[in-house]
Amino acid sequence: MSSRKMQSRPFEDALFAQAFAYHRAGQMSEAEAGYRQVLAANPRHSGALGFLGILAHQLGHSADGIDLLKKAIASEKRNAELHYNLARVLAECGREQEAIRHNRKALELQPDYPGAHNNLAALLFLSGQGAEALKTAMQGLQLGITPDLKSTFVTVLRSLDPLSTKFDRSAVQFLSRALVEAWCRPRDISRGVCVLLVQMPAFKRSLERSLTPGSSRLNDLFSSDERASIAADGLLHALLVACPVTDIALERVLTATRAALLDEVSKGELEALDVWLPLSAAIAQQCHINEYVFDLSDREESQILSLRDSIVGTLDAGGTVSPIQIAVLASYVPLHSLTGADRLAQVGWPDVLQPVIKQQILEWAEEQEIRERIEELTAVEDSVSEKVRDQYEENPYPRWTRIPVDKEAMPIDQYLRAQMPGAPYQAIGDRPISVLIAGCGTGMHAIQRAQQFKNADVLAIDLSLSSLSYAARKTQELGLKNIRYARADILAFKPDMMFDVIDSSGVLHHLGDPLEGWRNLASLLRPGGLMHIGLYSAIARKNINVARDVLAKEGRGYSVAEVRRLRAQAANLPHDGQQMAVTEFGDFFSTSECRDLLFHVQEHQFSIPQIAAFLAEAGFKFLGFQTPYRSRYLKRFPDDTAAANLDNWHLFETENPATFTEMYQFWIQKT
Incomplete structure (x- = not known):
């Protein structure tokens, strides 16, 4: 290396550092000038070529950006960062296969390159290679757990057919963590977890035995080795205490196990059952979460009445109740329903039983206290609203346990741009916003919005005090201070304020007149305000x-x-x-x-043309659907880059009836 080159490198490095600082600060013209100064001194400077390429792409000159990045790679072929950046630009331009090739090259050069596993997994997923995407995401997770990798792992897993997916020990490990640490809503991966569990040899055998007449004893269902094997990886326990089991086969095994436990407890041989306490306590939590939906026989009904009476009698006499008795009873009826249940909360139970006591006695008592403090903003006088309220008073919906916490609250404008790139959206600005959650149920959606949106002041209303009490308890549990809960009927709600954002997901279709309720909410939205709506699709249902x-x-x-x-x-x-x-x-x-x-007491279903007609009548601009089918839609209608043409979406749904199985979920803006 000549002395001239050695002298010029510090100068190039200083110029490049200054240009990069401009780039990071968003001063694009200064950054471009700086990169070009570097290239004037050294036309093969890979850093300047690469970042000038990224800048060109950001300014809308993607073809030039790709050419510059390729020149940078030609200058420094073994630079993983250059291949990674080119892959990102190519992906954003829809050139997925080229992007995959360069992402693979980045990982070949640097197997632990930050973000490369996540991006490659996402690209493989978008190109229809789900199994390979899952494998890649798990390889990344083994190097380090990042928010992006957790999200990609869950997204890919949800898209796969669990019956045709092969899982390894790594999958068990990450699924357990996803449930315990709430990488997502546990419900989102319940199906995959269930299928994985029933593929395990111990569960296959127990399922066969549960269907065999005369094989209803505990040791017929699970041997001690099988029980130990199931307990070792923690996946079953993580599932049972997090969300409803969503698989018929696994439900059969649990139902048979619960009945066998009750039968053994009824015989009075309690000491021999201590080894079953962890599983019994987990089944009790599961049954409380699913609101005791498991079927039971007449024999079980008789046995559980006897067990209840026995426990209450023992407590009244000042005696000691066995932990396994409490766990088995709690898997059939909530403990707070017992006479003198508060006495159970004062006993020093084994650690594995403490979560059952907390779930079924302490949390219930807390909700009763909260119930008395919830303010009422309107009466519930509409006849349909009264029926809907009564349904949710009896069964608050849904009984959730954990939700993921967003990495960082973001301005609503940033959130909408990320969710629906290219949408015909008018910015609100980075300022405090007032948010109405109209029909908040048990609070999961309200809490997510309060965490997602920066400077959000949330009012969440619902018909049901039982649901609101559950929501308020979970909000206190999470330490959130920016949500206020109140009882109100959407049809009668006329507050003395306007809102920047109104969110009503899965609610309007349960009103006596959904469009009347929608019009009322629209009247409470400021001009330029945003509304998120969720409605049932007649095609999907x-x-x-x-x-x-x-x-x-x-x-x-x-x-x-x-x-x-x-x-x-x-x-x-x-x-x-x-x-x-x-x-x-x-x-x-x-x-x-x-x-x-x-069995809902009131349900309306909609079509996309009906939605379009209402938006035209009420003065709203459609921004876009939130659906995993967006990429498929864009391939079907490549000219609609904003994915906001409702006529096209109606055709797409007609061709793909499962598109909106969960609901139409969409954003609109008041004009």
């Missing part, structure tokens, strides 16, 4: 409608006992009927959600 029609003709009611009987019948139907299709819905696996799915 075709199978549900078939099942509901059959139930209506049969005169079926929606009591808890009736829901249990119906589920038991549906679970035994062949998999080739439309009625059986309801068991594929996650909502089939808890009492409140099953009632909501099949």
